[in-house]
Amino acid sequence: MAENNAEQAPAKKGKLKLIIMLVIVIILAVALSVVGTLWFLGDGFSGDGDQVDANPEETSFIASSYTDLEKALVTTVQAQGRQRYAQVHLSFEATDPLALAAVDTHMPLIRSKLVMVLGNTDFNEIQTPDGRADLAVQMLVTVNEVLAQEGEPEIKRVLFRNFVVQ
Structure with missing residues (x-):
């Protein structure tokens, strides 16, 4: 029976590694989603804000x-x-x-x-x-x-x- 217990222990470590990898992949996917959304909306990065302020005449809209x-x-x-x-x-x-x-x-x-x-x-x-x-x-x-x-x-x-x- 000792031999059966030894074989089951490594199986639990494999499942734990799989769960940890899945959690890391999900966290990365959420982070990339947030970064991508901020990038496309133009609110995210401070370097982009400097470029927008450089040409305020082109981006400002005045309604008639x-x-x-x-x-x-x-x-x-x-x-x-x-x-x-x-x-x-x-x-x-x-x-x-x-x-x-x-x-x-x-x-x-x-x-x-x-x-x-x-x-x-x-x-x-x-x-x-x-x-x-x-x-x-x-x-x-x-x-x-x-x-x-x-x-x-x-x-x-x-x-x-x-x-x-x-």
Whole structure:
């Protein structure tokens, strides 16, 4: 019987080694998982943080804000000797909320200038997508000129919410 007991003792040591190896493998897998997650999220290593701080302009995102022109711009547009009508609903986009507040403050002057810009356009031009894009650029320049005269920050874009010509 002594011989049987001697053979069973090494079997227990083999199981103990197997359990220890499995625990070590599981701990390594969890550690690698945590390190990998931190690496991909970019929060983990201090060396990566230095690189992000070196270019703050590229990584920072500034959300745009919008304001709508309450009433549509309605004016006549000349088309080959005939009078046509144009009705445009506008929105203004800016990254600086102060610019939108300035637009609201100076709305009567801005509205007057935009009616003049719309009235001076050619009817055939504003019927094409390129003509409408050019009109939006002209309106943006006009609004930013008014804001610059008043010492206010500029807006980013003029957007058409509705555009009707007849």
